[in-house]
Amino acid sequence: MADRKQELERLREELIARFDRYQAHKEQKGGPLDKDAEDQSAEFANDEVIEALKQEAEDELRQVLHALKRIEAGEGDACERCGGPIGDGRLRALPYTTRCLDCAERQ
Secondary structure: OHHHHHHHHHHHHHHHHHHHHHHHHHHHOOOOOOOOHHHHHHHHHHHHHHHHHHHHHHHHHHHHHHHHHHHHOOOOOEOOOOOOEOOHHHHHHOOOOOOOHHHHHHO
């Protein structure tokens, strides 16, 4: 479980850095729009993509923090829905998962 905790802590730092980069990009885009309509369209599309990536990073970070709390509470290897064990393969593939495969598929 120590390896998983380290992996989650590394992932947490990576997600925070990614979120900060997306936020910095958003704040830097505060200038006037380009006069060319095609360029304006590209700017809006880029902003939408950056916002979606930022939201994805935020959602994943929330899952990582939740998984770390469960590990600290000694519940990290147990499914939070049924209480059964979460398989090692699933934990390696998704270190922030909190549900066994059966419960995740039912959701």
